[in-house]
Amino acid sequence: MKSFSLLLRRILQTSISNIVRAPFVSFSVVLVMTVTLFIVGFSFLLGNMAQDVVDTLQTKVDTTVYFVKKTPETQILELKKKLEGLSVVKEVEYISQNQALADFQKRHSDDLDSIRGLEILPDNPFSARFSIKAKDTKDYEEIAQFLNNEDITSANKTTIIDKIDYYQNKEVINRLTSAISTTSIFAKLVVALLILISCIIVFNIIRLIIYLSRDEISVMNLIGAENFYIEAPFVVSGGIYGAVSSIAALIFLYPISVWLAPVVGRFFGNESFSAYYISNFLVIMVVLIVLGVCIGAVSSWASTRRYLKS
Amino acid sequence: MSSIRFEGVSKFYEKNIALDGVTTNIPNGSFVTLVGHSGSGKSTLFKIILGEESPDEGIIYRDEKPLHVMASEELLTHRRRTGVVFQDFRLLNSKTVYENIAFAMEVLGFDDEHIYSDVPYVLGLVDLKKKMWSFPHQLSGGEKQRVAIARAIVNQPELLLADEPTGNLDPLNTYEVINILKQINKLGTTIILATHDREVVESIGGRVITMNSGQMVMDDAKGKYIL
Numbered sequence: 001m002k003s004f005s006l007l008l009r010r011i012l013q014t015s016i017s018n019i020v021r022a023p024f025v026s027f028s029v030v031l032v033m034t035v036t037l038f039i040v041g042f043s044f045l046l047g048n049m050a051q052d053v054v055d056t057l058q059t060k061v062d063t064t065v066y067f068v069k070k071t072p073e074t075q076i077l078e079l080k081k082k083l084e085g086l087s088v089v090k091e092v093e094y095i096s097q098n099q100a101l102a103d104f105q106k107r108h109s110d111d112l113d114s115i116r117g118l119e120i121l122p123d124n125p126f127s128a129r130f131s132i133k134a135k136d137t138k139d140y141e142e143i144a145q146f147l148n149n150e151d152i153t154s155a156n157k158t159t160i161i162d163k164i165d166y167y168q169n170k171e172v173i174n175r176l177t178s179a180i181s182t183t184s185i186f187a188k189l190v191v192a193l194l195i196l197i198s199c200i201i202v203f204n205i206i207r208l209i210i211y212l213s214r215d216e217i218s219v220m221n222l223i224g225a226e227n228f229y230i231e232a233p234f235v236v237s238g239g240i241y242g243a244v245s246s247i248a249a250l251i252f253l254y255p256i257s258v259w260l261a262p263v264v265g266r267f268f269g270n271e272s273f274s275a276y277y278i279s280n281f282l283v284i285m286v287v288l289i290v291l292g293v294c295i296g297a298v299s300s301w302a303s304t305r306r307y308l309k310s
Numbered sequence: 311m312s313s314i315r316f317e318g319v320s321k322f323y324e325k326n327i328a329l330d331g332v333t334t335n336i337p338n339g340s341f342v343t344l345v346g347h348s349g350s351g352k353s354t355l356f357k358i359i360l361g362e363e364s365p366d367e368g369i370i371y372r373d374e375k376p377l378h379v380m381a382s383e384e385l386l387t388h389r390r391r392t393g394v395v396f397q398d399f400r401l402l403n404s405k406t407v408y409e410n411i412a413f414a415m416e417v418l419g420f421d422d423e424h425i426y427s428d429v430p431y432v433l434g435l436v437d438l439k440k441k442m443w444s445f446p447h448q449l450s451g452g453e454k455q456r457v458a459i460a461r462a463i464v465n466q467p468e469l470l471l472a473d474e475p476t477g478n479l480d481p482l483n484t485y486e487v488i489n490i491l492k493q494i495n496k497l498g499t500t501i502i503l504a505t506h507d508r509e510v511v512e513s514i515g516g517r518v519i520t521m522n523s524g525q526m527v528m529d530d531a532k533g534k535y536i537l
Contacts, residue, residue, distance in 0.1 A: 222400070223389070223414050225413075
């Protein structure tokens with residue numbers, strides 16, 4: 001009786017001999033798949049890089065809340081606690097009056113005029129402040145509204161907040177939020193579209209290959225072969241085409257990333273395209289190989305089934 | 311050993327009648343020749359026996375079991391117990407002669423040892439041992455037909471269907487193929503051979519069924535036919 005290992009070995013042998021015995025066809029399939037997977041890998045890489053730049057940009061946006069001088073620190077820390085409890089807040093950094101002064105002195109240590117000017121003043125001219133980072137740039141409005149709530153910010157009917165710079169930067173933040181969101185959606189759409197087009201191209205080239213074997217499939221059926229025994233070698237061959245093409249695409253991606261590094265660098269700041277490729281190689285490799293193998297195998301399976309009789 | 315029985319079997323393709331109420335019995339171990347011109351229904355009859363097509367009317371029995379009630383697994387078994395030889399050979403062109411025959415054995419789950427011993431043996435029977443590693447496109451028509459016969463008999467089928475097996479062969483190859491089929495029949499295999507070649511019919515002798523426009527117009531045990 002047919003054991004599983006024997007079945008597996010025969011399927012693998014048939015798959016490999018199908019590939020080797022039709023070298024021109026195999027080369028054509030691998031070539032088309034390599035080009036499409038290269039495009040997928042390239043757009044995936046660019047899309048991820050754009051997303052990373054957008055994420056970095058988002059972390060650079062914050063809003064500052066300045067407190068009225070001489071506000072008791074306990075009240076400020078109580079507000080900090082409340083702010084940190086908000087789901088939209090990522091981080092609240094408290095800079096005390098003394099810390100603000102020390103920071104200024106450190107920053108202007110070479111500027112003697114500024115330091116002397118500070119010494120003339122009777123007391124510390126800096127206010128205590130919060131530097132608040134939201135989880136998303138669109139959440140700053142909600143944080144500002146929260147801070148404007150009198151019940152939260154007032155003690156003894158005195159306002160402890162002097163200024164919220166969100167209102168000065170509102171227009172810029174809103175434009176940035178809109179740009180980030182548009183860029184992100186656009187990048188994802190482009191990547192998805194390219195993946196879809198690649199899948200269609202690969203599906204059709206494999207369908208063509210299976211079409212050439214349709215007579216053999218019908219003969220195998222007439223001899224009494226089970227559908228699984230007929231389609232499995234085609235599915236494995238499809239998977240092998242996908243794996244080989246993914247590896248080829250990964251190899252070609254490196255020199256191209258080096259070549260395009262200056263152009264891409266102009267769009268994404270100082271980030272090196274090739275360095276980004278190397279540092280994310282593992283993720284891209286897994287994505288391309290899984291995608292290549294899946295497209296190859298699924299396309300072969302679907303195409304073979306067309307010619308199998310139930 | 312295997313018997314085939316038709317009971318009022320009809321098949322229509324749109325308005326054309328391919329088979330019209332065919333009723334006959336083909337007992338175990340017999341050699342029956344189906345005679346008729348192209349379009350007389352011979353190939354349709356074979357397709358129905360193989361379960362490639364279903365009859366629109368009537369029932370066909372294999373060893374008294376109706377084909378139409380067979381589950382897909384039973385239908386596979388039925389096909390595996392049936393050897394088929396076609397006029398156009400229908401070999402697997404991407405496989406060598408050896409692999410073509412081995413494939414029929416692999417389908418039945420034979421292990422490698424059996425395949426290594428049986429394939430050369432059966433190729434010896436059709437005198438093609440030397441061409442074992444050739445591909446079908448490297449063979450002549452007669453050689454291809456002998457490969458098809460070897461593939462059909464390697465699993466010692468109980469029933470062998472031969473659809474115009476000599477249609478593409480010269481007289482010498484035709485004679486060889488008919489001889490091989492006679493030998494197989496002597497070993498107990500039921501054979502149904504379709505042809506429109508008078509010389510082939512006469513060289514086989516025995517029972518001949520004449521078909522015309524999908525109907526059985528004559529069934530003669532002594533070899534009489536109308537063509």
